[in-house]
Amino acid sequence: MKKNRILNKIRKYRSKYVDIFVDYTFDLSHRIQFLLDQKSMEQKDLAKALGKNESEISKWMSGSHNFTLKTIARIEEVLGDKLLEIVNEENISKGEKVSVVFINTEHTYTPRHYIPLRESSHLKKYSPNYRNTVIADC
């Protein structure tokens, strides 16, 4: 696929934290939109429920917004579903493969469809079937 020379130069020297940051922010906005669609809600409904202006919700949904944990918590409360989850290190034992879920997407996690990843023996690191899911050896 054709790639631009100047953008390739930027990609080569781009800070790793920027890649991680935009992966988070973009996927978070995607997850929020998925949940809104699932609940037949619009951004203005989310704004009303949170007491925010629609323009602020637009910023959140842009794909590059730096969410605070408090904002994520408030959105989770309104939407009644997880946006992200933190690794629980108490469950990690030596030699055990565990999952590190960065952002829950509709394909990897919902309360109805969640499959504990240690049961999914075919899961590979950065498997395209489990976007944003990594198995780490400990």
Next chain:
Amino acid sequence: MNSNREIIVELFEEHSEVNFYSIRYSDNELSEADLFFDKVLDNEELDEDVEILSKLLDKIGENGAELRHFRHAGTKSDKVAALPEYLSSTNLRLYAIRLNEKIVILGNGGLKKTKTYNEDPFLNECVETLKQIDRFIGARIKNGQTIVFRKELMGNLKFYFKE
């Protein structure tokens, strides 16, 4: 004597879900998007925002050009927008035509230091040029001179602007 300046819309980058095109004046070797990135790379203050913008283009390319990723810039009836929709640190703007979820035509842009882009002559010209191209492309799609097929823009992609 009035002369016409030729602008060509050509492929800038291809991704799995989106093709990015850019506009190029035929008397320039570089497209407007090339000129934008060349210019902003020289400004150290914009380093992080340029990196974020480049990564955002990658994510849009992989996932689709959803409306919410763009900040509307033109009039209600056109498809001219700015990327990114939001940056916390600066008002860096890359203007584009979001033709649909699979095709984006990148123009030029820069740092918006005024309240609205109209107040900045260069940014205003960026937006006005894209508005015209948006109108021309719309008309050519209707009459079949330009064809949209999945993420490809085909057919007559040369436009003439009066100077």
